[in-house]
Amino acid sequence: MGCSGCRVRFNFGKALSKASVFFTMVLIFTYFFYCLTGICDSAPRTLYSQRASDRTDYDVLDDRRRVLDDLRAPPSLAPDAPPRRNRAASDDADAERTHAPGQGLTRRAPDSANETGQSSGIAVSNTFGSKKVPQAIIVGVKKGGTRALLEFLRIHPDVRAVGSEPHFFDRFYDKGLEWYRNLMPRTLDGQITMEKTPSYFVTKEAPGRVCTMNCQTKLIVVVRDPVTRAVSDYTQTLSKNPGLPSFQSLALKNSSTGVIDTTWSAVRIGLYAKHLENWLQHFPLSHFLFVSGERLVTDPAGEMGRVQDFLGLKRVVSDKHFYFNQTKGFPCLKKPEGSSRPRCLGKSKGRPHPQIPSEVLQRLRDFYRPFNHRFYQISGQDFGWD
Numbered sequence: 583m584g585c586s587g588c589r590v591r592f593n594f595g596k597a598l599s600k601a602s603v604f605f606t607m608v609l610i611f612t613y614f615f616y617c618l619t620g621i622c623d624s625a626p627r628t629l630y631s632q633r634a635s636d637r638t639d640y641d642v643l644d645d646r647r648r649v650l651d652d653l654r655a656p657p658s659l660a661p662d663a664p665p666r667r668n669r670a671a672s673d674d675a676d677a678e679r680t681h682a683p684g685q686g687l688t689r690r691a692p693d694s695a696n697e698t699g700q701s702s703g704i705a706v707s708n709t710f711g712s713k714k715v716p717q718a719i720i721v722g723v724k725k726g727g728t729r730a731l732l733e734f735l736r737i738h739p740d741v742r743a744v745g746s747e748p749h750f751f752d753r754f755y756d757k758g759l760e761w762y763r764n765l766m767p768r769t770l771d772g773q774i775t776m777e778k779t780p781s782y783f784v785t786k787e788a789p790g791r792v793c794t795m796n797c798q799t800k801l802i803v804v805v806r807d808p809v810t811r812a813v814s815d816y817t818q819t820l821s822k823n824p825g826l827p828s829f830q831s832l833a834l835k836n837s838s839t840g841v842i843d844t845t846w847s848a849v850r851i852g853l854y855a856k857h858l859e860n861w862l863q864h865f866p867l868s869h870f871l872f873v874s875g876e877r878l879v880t881d882p883a884g885e886m887g888r889v890q891d892f893l894g895l896k897r898v899v900s901d902k903h904f905y906f907n908q909t910k911g912f913p914c915l916k917k918p919e920g921s922s923r924p925r926c927l928g929k930s931k932g933r934p935h936p937q938i939p940s941e942v943l944q945r946l947r948d949f950y951r952p953f954n955h956r957f958y959q960i961s962g963q964d965f966g967w968d
């Protein structure tokens with residue numbers, strides 16, 4: 583009797599420990615399941631992911647997909663596959679999303695967030711490779727098509743890029759090179775680290791600073807008809823500030839004389855020759871690649887071929903990666919490897935422009951003509967803007 587009582591107690595204890603293991607497993611699986619379906623997003627967020635909520639739904643979903651992609655096939659489990667990347671967030675309102683001073687050290691850089699899987703609430707460490715300063719930078723121009731170029735490049739298995747704009751060489755230079763390097767994703771041997779910050783092109787100090795880091799850095803400039811670029815720039819500002827004065831009142835010093843106001847940044851950024859001359863004081867022309875923003879839309883694969891050659895990469899990104907999305911009116915990416923759906927850029931890329939009086943556009947075209955010609959001369963490329 584006594585012994586059978588012991589057995590009952592013994593079995594009861596064993597059953598209890600089995601049940602607690604079982605319930606712990608159920609809890610872990612439930613947690614993972616909820617995280618993977620996105621419900622963990624209601625959990626407290628990191629500073630970075632709070633900022634990410636400013637983005638379009640598309641881009642937030644895109645981040646989650648990228649994290650899931652990376653979870654599906656970690657490099658160590660797929661030895662035959664090309665090295666996979668934990669990609670950074672697609673940064674849509676790029677010009678505004680930066681590593682702000684004071685926050686930069688506490689807020690995770692997008693890639694760092696993804697490297698630890700934090701945006702999905704799952705701690706997955708990526709300790710492969712090392713963080714390096716970029717060997718190639720997309721330095722400009724604002725509204726040229728820099729986001730499209732970076733996203734297209736990120737399909738390449740040998741390119742790893744930080745998703746948001748670091749603004750190191752213009753705004754946060756005093757944070758030091760280690761801060762900058764730490765923002766970068768890890769790369770394996772043979773992979774290129776990249777970033778894009780379009781405002782570098784028009785920042786006087788940027789070329790000297792980039793050269794101080796590494797004078798061998800490859801520089802990519804996506805250029806677009808400066809008139810359309812100015813309208814695109816204005817459209818972006820207008821979207822954030824609907825009370826903005828009209829384009830013509832900002833572009834012209836005086837509507838009766840038609841004199842262009844070159845102090846307006848939307849106009850000034852389009853003086854490509856002037857900005858390039860500043861860069862050429864520190865870098866030879868051979869370090870630059872000028873990508874046509876127009877051809878990036880009409881022939882993305884063709885432009886990507888040039889970019890890959892310039893970066894010394896195998897031509898991996900080709901026409902099989904693109905399709906033209908009729909609704910968006912722009913090329914989008916077909917299903918990238920490991921993804922279940924095609925990918926277009928966010929709503930703030932490729933948006934309709936307000937109607938600008940044709941005489942104002944003509945006035946701007948006349949204004950830019952000599953600067954454009956000078957730019958064609960220096961770069962050795964005719965972009966056909968006039």
Ligand SMILES: Nc1ncnc2c1ncn2[C@@H]1O[C@H](COP(=O)(O)OS(=O)(=O)O)[C@@H](OP(=O)(O)O)[C@H]1O
Pocket residue numbers: 675676677723724725726727728729730780813814815817875878879912913914927930931932933934
């Ligand atoms: N594939 C694709 N999809 C969407 N948009 C595309 C694409 N290729 C180039 N573009 C053009 O990119 C323009 C935005 O340029 P940037 O990415 O350099 O803008 S930013 O400076 O980072 O804000 C954006 O300007 P807007 O048309 O004024 O929105 C687009 O014309």
